[in-house]
Amino acid sequence: MASSLTYFVHLESLTSTSTTIQLRSRANFLCRAPAAGCFQRGLLKFYEFDCSIGSFRVAKKKWGILLGAAITGREGKNGLQAFEMGSGGTGEDEDEGEDGELDIADDALRETIKKSKEVLAMQKGLLRQIAERRKLISSIRSDVVNTELGKTSYSDNSDSFLSGQNSSTEADDEEEYSRTNIFDRHHKKIPDEEENSVTDELLIADIIGFSRKTSLESAETVTVSPRPLKTSEPYILKVEDFEELKEEGIQGVNSERKVASNEENKSFHPLARENVMNVILAAAECAPWSKTGGLGDVSSALPKALTKRGHRVMVVAPRYENYKEAHDIGVRQRYKVNGQDMEVAYFHAYIDGVDFVFVDSPIFHNHKDDIYGGDRVDILRRMVLFCKAAVEVPWHVPCGGVCYGDGNLVFVANDWHTALLPVYLKAYYRDHGLMLYARCVLVIHNIAHQGRGPLEDFNYVDLPSNYVDLFKQFDTMGGNHFNIFAAGLKTADRVVTVSHAYSWELKTPEGGWGLHGIISEIDWKLQGIVNGIDAKDWNPEFDVYLQSDGYTNYTVETLDTGKAQCKAALQRELGLPVRDDVPIISFIGRLDHQKGVDIIGDAMPWIVSQDVQLILLGAGRHDLEDMLRRFERENHDKVRGWVGFSVKMAHRITAGADVLMMPSRFEPCGLNQLYAMMYGTVPVVHAVGGLKDTVHQFDPYKETGLGWAFERAEANMLIDALRNCLKTYRNYKSSWKGLQRRGMTQDLSWDNAAQRYEEVLVAAKYQW
Numbered sequence: 001m002a003s004s005l006t007y008f009v010h011l012e013s014l015t016s017t018s019t020t021i022q023l024r025s026r027a028n029f030l031c032r033a034p035a036a037g038c039f040q041r042g043l044l045k046f047y048e049f050d051c052s053i054g055s056f057r058v059a060k061k062k063w064g065i066l067l068g069a070a071i072t073g074r075e076g077k078n079g080l081q082a083f084e085m086g087s088g089g090t091g092e093d094e095d096e097g098e099d100g101e102l103d104i105a106d107d108a109l110r111e112t113i114k115k116s117k118e119v120l121a122m123q124k125g126l127l128r129q130i131a132e133r134r135k136l137i138s139s140i141r142s143d144v145v146n147t148e149l150g151k152t153s154y155s156d157n158s159d160s161f162l163s164g165q166n167s168s169t170e171a172d173d174e175e176e177y178s179r180t181n182i183f184d185r186h187h188k189k190i191p192d193e194e195e196n197s198v199t200d201e202l203l204i205a206d207i208i209g210f211s212r213k214t215s216l217e218s219a220e221t222v223t224v225s226p227r228p229l230k231t232s233e234p235y236i237l238k239v240e241d242f243e244e245l246k247e248e249g250i251q252g253v254n255s256e257r258k259v260a261s262n263e264e265n266k267s268f269h270p271l272a273r274e275n276v277m278n279v280i281l282a283a284a285e286c287a288p289w290s291k292t293g294g295l296g297d298v299s300s301a302l303p304k305a306l307t308k309r310g311h312r313v314m315v316v317a318p319r320y321e322n323y324k325e326a327h328d329i330g331v332r333q334r335y336k337v338n339g340q341d342m343e344v345a346y347f348h349a350y351i352d353g354v355d356f357v358f359v360d361s362p363i364f365h366n367h368k369d370d371i372y373g374g375d376r377v378d379i380l381r382r383m384v385l386f387c388k389a390a391v392e393v394p395w396h397v398p399c400g401g402v403c404y405g406d407g408n409l410v411f412v413a414n415d416w417h418t419a420l421l422p423v424y425l426k427a428y429y430r431d432h433g434l435m436l437y438a439r440c441v442l443v444i445h446n447i448a449h450q451g452r453g454p455l456e457d458f459n460y461v462d463l464p465s466n467y468v469d470l471f472k473q474f475d476t477m478g479g480n481h482f483n484i485f486a487a488g489l490k491t492a493d494r495v496v497t498v499s500h501a502y503s504w505e506l507k508t509p510e511g512g513w514g515l516h517g518i519i520s521e522i523d524w525k526l527q528g529i530v531n532g533i534d535a536k537d538w539n540p541e542f543d544v545y546l547q548s549d550g551y552t553n554y555t556v557e558t559l560d561t562g563k564a565q566c567k568a569a570l571q572r573e574l575g576l577p578v579r580d581d582v583p584i585i586s587f588i589g590r591l592d593h594q595k596g597v598d599i600i601g602d603a604m605p606w607i608v609s610q611d612v613q614l615i616l617l618g619a620g621r622h623d624l625e626d627m628l629r630r631f632e633r634e635n636h637d638k639v640r641g642w643v644g645f646s647v648k649m650a651h652r653i654t655a656g657a658d659v660l661m662m663p664s665r666f667e668p669c670g671l672n673q674l675y676a677m678m679y680g681t682v683p684v685v686h687a688v689g690g691l692k693d694t695v696h697q698f699d700p701y702k703e704t705g706l707g708w709a710f711e712r713a714e715a716n717m718l719i720d721a722l723r724n725c726l727k728t729y730r731n732y733k734s735s736w737k738g739l740q741r742r743g744m745t746q747d748l749s750w751d752n753a754a755q756r757y758e759e760v761l762v763a764a765k766y767q768w
């Protein structure tokens, strides 16, 4: 007699050498095999075994944890753990079997099944609620005249999880934005039934994960329980259940992300499909809301690329000011920071398939233009609060009505500011049997900033004293000190840095800034992945900053005319002589030691002796800002030094200039050279870190390469490279065009990088 039970099996902790499971029913097995050799079909795949009644042999390993339907196993005589799950299926034999035989004659198991049924019933309740809410929203939308009705309906607390806000203080138009936005999300169609049931099962298991209890409970009351929930509770969901749930409207909860359209489904990469997971990227800045440099760009662009691969992705960042797109979801949590109780609120926006969650607290508010400002302890307190709040976001913040949960979750922390996240994940949760399946990947964007302080700073991070060693660091620069990056690197499950060359440089005393020893020790979990760029924001074809003031969008086909027009517009805007024949050399970046802007200063006498125009945009160290102003003052006919942070000017300079200089002393990746190449602007860079990885030296004989990459961060090297560059610009027009075309036609999008990240996330997930 056949049944359609599906078994989710996680083979992570298999240990015995040979295991036989005898099935008394026909069953589908979904096996997640983390180690090579478990099954012939390869690594890190899901496997479906349509087993006939009889035995099913698993070589080499022992059963571990059932995934998606966690049921505590029973220890067989040979060390085998065997499980069976199902509800009302056939072939459930309660007799005690032989070794390895499936056995469900267990009270605990019965209890588990019972509980699971209850959970399923609750879920159906939630779906019914969603269907009702959707009807309500439809009626409100169609009744545009009766605004009162809309207000009355939405003043009801129980709608807040759908409307995405509950604050009566928000402006009406913002409320309408929120409603419309979420309405649209919840009305996307389920695609044709071309998806196989395996994917459906995985989606629901992975998206809702083991934390469905959180979302289900919250659905009843609409406010989310503040208490930490144990999330490894058993759950059963069969294929038929999922079908039923889909019919009832589960798409209102999740499908906008996973099954939004046939088009999207077709573009799902098979690897992501099998490894689809929940990803929460936590960062101190996220463009366009907050940005001081490349971290802001990455934390906004990488999540979108991961979403495209099928993952459910959230960005968590502090709320430094009022962002019009994000709405208060009404959830409040309290965390202690150095003994002081602090309340945080959560604001949410759903944009380009990504959930953006902003953690709100008065301590972030005065730092909109000064994210890392204040004294050392101020910053530390902000980051402690932010990391404590961020790590619990998957429990407390229902996005589209459903929390992320921690069952299938990987955090991505960035730089020292969020390096406490993996530490808290371990110290507060995993060491206490919570969030057992959550992992954390830490990304190094810049090791030069580490969150250093005296050892007493340990008191601010609110950890038991046995964790102090994680933070203790001795080096010749800092002596014996407290170092947050060090602790994060030790506790993260995986570490990524933003280029291959930088992953090597980090292990040297010069490149590791005192952490090279730790980096060498954790080499096994370190990987370099070159950043991509947001191909919509930074694309001359669509760039919104090139649509006014005489600028124009252009492509590689319209490069000659389009770029010439942008160059003229830039010269006009900055009050420089409008001349097509004079090369514009540019620099954009933070004004600090890293970026080598002082090296440009050393090269200035030579630069201004040439027939060139020079445009410098930057903010940072006051002495370097003064230097820019002085350059402009002294060479007003050909130099502009724009002091400040202007995204618009960064785009316009990138489009209008012919050459971009990056004499960085070190550069983990560098984004400006990537942007420049996309815009047909030729980079001249110091061959270090990501600049070395991405700007290949021009070879005039072979007509290959993308720009000039000089060996040492010295003025004479910069001058040599610029001299050759200008000679090519003036005398070898076709070579110049070749350089521009090669730069513009590269695939610099995040797609490739996102795939590499996904591999790291998967590796983290299966790491114990």
Ligand SMILES: Nc1ncnc2c1ncn2[C@@H]1O[C@H](COP(=O)(O)OP(=O)(O)O[C@H]2O[C@H](CO)[C@@H](O)[C@H](O)[C@H]2O)[C@@H](O)[C@H]1O
Residues within 6 Å of the ligand: 292, 293, 294, 295, 297, 298, 445, 446, 498, 531, 588, 589, 590, 617, 618, 619, 644, 645, 646, 647, 650, 667, 668, 669, 670, 671, 672, 690
């Ligand atoms: N005055 C100004 N006005 C407007 N925009 C300005 C600006 N100054 C800088 N920017 C913008 O800020 C970003 C800087 O990106 P980078 O990657 O060069 O630098 P950063 O050193 O901050 O980032 C760190 O993280 C990133 C991301 O991983 C790494 O690429 C990098 O090597 C590492 O040092 C670019 O988008 C640039 O246009």
